[in-house]
Amino acid sequence: MYNRVGRTLLVLSAVLALLLSVPATTASAETIHSGNSVCSMYVNSVGFGAYCSSGKAYMGDGAPPPTWRERLNGRPFVPCRDFEIPDGIRLPQAPEGKSWVLRITITDYDLDSYNGGPKAHLERAYMPVDQAERDQCPFPDYMEQFWWRFESSYPEPALQIMPTYTPRVNVPAYFTLTPDSSMVLKQTGDLSGYYDPTHNLTMRGMVVELKIDPGDGTAPFTCPTGVTPVDDPDGYDQTKDPYNQINPCKHIYKKSSASQPDAMYTVKLTITWDVAYWIGKGTGWKSIGQANVTAVQRLPVQEAQAIGG
Template identity: 60%
Template sequence: MRNRVSRGLIALTTVVALLVVYSTTTASADTISSGDRVCSMYVNSIGFGAFCSSGEASSGGYVPTWKERLGNNVFIPCRDFEIPKGIHLGPPPEDKKWVLRVTIEDYDLNRVDGGEAVHLERAIVPVGGDEENQCPTRGYMDRFWKQFSSTYPDPALQVRPTYVPRVNIPTYFALTRESSVIFKNDLASPDLNSALYNQSFNLTMRGLVTEMKVDPGDGSPPITCAMGVAKEGDDGYDETSDPFHQMSTCSHKYKKSSASQPDGMYTVKLTITWTVDYWKGGPAWNPVGTAVVHAVQRLPVQEVEAIGG
């Protein structure tokens, strides 16, 4: 049975950290052409998109390293963003606010592309004045963030039947709709490098989460969940039935609470498979490829034999 995704939100009030690690180990591409227009589409574990040209050869030239692009400026590897849709947190500590802090890690300033190991790490953290000043936004850093501009949305883990799982009660996992489907139909532009490669139709790309493996973090083997996108308001969990009689198979039963774990929470590891297709005016979507994204979610589990809120 396919575990489906909805727009429903679960208030993860005691989840204080979300970490996502992007690597570029998986990649695939496809090319389409029309007249003198050639569009190359790509998908990897950072994101997906398309580059188009008029067929004219590029002149090439010298490409500066990251250090050379910096000049006399200081490299600032982190930036703060608003909390992603689908994740609701409790009140932050006094005089602080919740932010999504994204950091460029394992970069090599002596490389033109940041190096083979460069990737993003993301954490939801409370910050005050001093912490905010650690990651100031400077315009000269924009060029270094552009290579990550087509990333997948932050995975927002949905947990049922309660936002804090209970021992010996099945816990069901899903992703919110906002974090499991992407449509890119804004690729069109008169610019020669855009995806407007034919006057009769434009290139549209779609990314869907088609599989999610969940390592519950308690020593149990991972579970594999087939994913898809359901109608709005349907998340595959039936509120009229108890947790022991559900159609979804994307579930795990914790045997012990997380009290003895670091910060009192299990570390749940997610392996998310994105499948990317494109549409150019025909009756069906055409496959481009797949990519895998790894994420880590901190999850508290309580030693309570009831299903309260």
């Protein structure tokens, strides 16, 4: 469906406003083991991420890696660490004199192993703490080697409307998101504690549904969606007229927006992100949860004219 001649990609990001939905409790996956790493992940309306404890990467050759006890060199192991509450998490007012933290604790670990041992796992808790309670989980520099984290936020949506920048009355208008605004891929890179080439942790956020309130008083409609192919980024076949397209995500405006504020309809979008993780060859992507982000589009609609105007 890709016509390379006379093609115009109409991205309306300049008139699209991103509005974070009301923060909701995080949807988190169970703790996973990825090689010698142990990771706890989260997803919410702002983004997604992972907090991990990790041993030194070991590829199975050369001398055995040092144990955690050897790496401590006589210093105490501090199994807990406090993080800021991830954006998008709603919590009540903390008690007077306290503030909320995300406390993650490495439990059931074995200091005489190079990766914490097979039973090591992470426990996470949202806790109100005062200074004395914060001091229970100090984070000396030497403990950095046992922890790593990554996180990513969703990109601002870039809405495409075809076949014209300004929809026409009684002519179908087709809605899609650009590929760059409908998927986020985040990989641990050299911070990963994998012990062979098939173990790694990668997280992916992908738009799976787009709900559109067209702003003209008609009912909202929902479009199952996904990342569009690179060679067909808007799902619109330029060789066919607007009445003979495959893309089902469309709306027909019955009157112009001339009577609306600023002569534009206010289009409301609800974008559903599904976040998944991958830990190695043959395991496939495993979903850990979904989150919604809302956005507003100001959209002019004109009386029917020749297509391409």
